[in-house]
Amino acid sequence: MTRRLISTGSPFEKVAGYSRAVVDGDWCFVAGTTGYDYATMSMPDAVADQAANAMDTIAKALAEAGFSLADVVRATYYVTDPAHADTVFPVVGARFAEIRPAATMVVCGLIRPEMKVEIDVTAKRRG
Numbered sequence: 001m002t003r004r005l006i007s008t009g010s011p012f013e014k015v016a017g018y019s020r021a022v023v024d025g026d027w028c029f030v031a032g033t034t035g036y037d038y039a040t041m042s043m044p045d046a047v048a049d050q051a052a053n054a055m056d057t058i059a060k061a062l063a064e065a066g067f068s069l070a071d072v073v074r075a076t077y078y079v080t081d082p083a084h085a086d087t088v089f090p091v092v093g094a095r096f097a098e099i100r101p102a103a104t105m106v107v108c109g110l111i112r113p114e115m116k117v118e119i120d121v122t123a124k125r126r127g
Contacts, residue, residue, distance in 0.1 A: 004023040004024075004065065005022055006019055006021035007019060008061060019031065020057070023066070026124055027122065027124055028062060028065045028071070028122070029122050030061055030121045030122070030123070032076075032078065032119070032120040033058050033061075033119050034117065035116070035117060043115065047116045047117055048087050048091055050115070050116050050117045051088045051091040051092060051117050051119070054117060055091065055092060055119065067123045067125060068123075069095055069096065069099060070126070071124060071125060072099055073124050074103070075092070075096065075103040075104075075119065075122075076106065077103065078108050078118040079107055079116065079117050080108065081107070084116055084117060088117055101121070
């Protein structure tokens with residue numbers, strides 16, 4: 001099986017030289033995804049809205065790759081403030097309630113001041 005690249009059309013992908021997702025066999029690796037609304041190239045201020053946008057972008061990339069959120073086995077959540085955890089958890093928890101991937105949350109700086117959350121996932125195609 002060949003490697004397949006998935007793009008959202010975001011200008012960041014071309015400039016930084018990365019793909020939104022890479023499919024390699026039964027695996028799909030989705031790059032760190034922030035809360036941009038790629039239709040308007042705008043970033044909402046609310047952390048919950050950013051997390052929801054990120055999850056929507058991830059779900060769309062997975063679907064294009066032939067996967068779904070149900071295939072996610074690993075998730076990493078990056079937040080800029082520990083207080084954001086209480087806002088992000090219900091958003092991702094609603095999407096992953098029955099899936100329950102192995103997950104980690106990291107408090108860190110992100111590359112733009114408007115970014116408050118970034119999420120990456122790894123999925124494995126179910127047999």
